[in-house]
Amino acid sequence: MLFDTNKIIVQELPSLGNEHTKVSTLRTDLIHPIVSGNKWFKLRFYLEEAKRLKCNTLASFGGAYSNHIVAIAAACKLNGLASVGFIRGESCNSPTLMEAEALGMQLHFISRDAYKYKEVVMGEFANKGWFWINEGGYGINGALGAASILLVKDCSAFTHIICAAGTGTMLAGLVMGANENQSVLGISVLKNNFGLNEMVNVLLPPEKSNAFTTIHDYHFGGYAKYPTKLIEYMNQLYSREQLPTDIVYTSKLFYATEDLIQQQYFNQPANLLIIHSGGLQGNRSLEPGRLIF
């Protein structure tokens, strides 16, 4: 089965909460050790559409440690499809790319400059009949897939749903999937990504427009930046709750939530659900020994 959602649990995190604030996390990272978390959900309807269109090759873009790239490679292999990854930068044999290649993905390295003009790259390969997926899975199908994250468990008792936001696709999906009385909050992991709200709104039906909040104070210097303070937090969180997080997304998400609780950001009583969106494979870009898990 492609999505082994039976492995997902709701884990309570007593050390993050207080007497008025209960905190839990939906562990979508448990789906698979490498291809973990939200990328599975974001891809499911793209795969269906590709099959419907009788495209047997999926192509997309990503960096050398991209969760999205390795998820596409695995999803294609499981579905008997071919995959092509356009990778930003010079040739690199990161564990992520080696894994993607082992899963059958054909890799093309493109310079950082050329990477900015994806339409040009897509134009060069237009005659191949490939099914293209945006970087990070951004798009309506991605959001619809992410909406199904909230169907894995009964999430109706939570007052707030909190996630990390890169392209905002998962955030849009959670807004679609949430009840009217639930607040949905996205923690931006990119610096000064003030276009994020618009990116999310584009994916939402009009009646859900702006039915979410984004917070921009917890990027720790920017995308894929991980100061020592963040690494220390990850180790400390793991010791407290046996909860592994990744350096790009979920560490910032849990840090932010904990900080917001301390600042009394949430109305009380609150019952928070933090979406653990996976991404643990990306920690392989760290020097060994920096994490205790």
Ligand SMILES: *Cc1c(COP(=O)(O)O)cnc(C)c1O
């Ligand atoms: C890609 C990713 C996100 C961000 O998802 P978007 O839909 O791009 O906002 C969050 N967490 C993890 C672990 C991811 O891999």
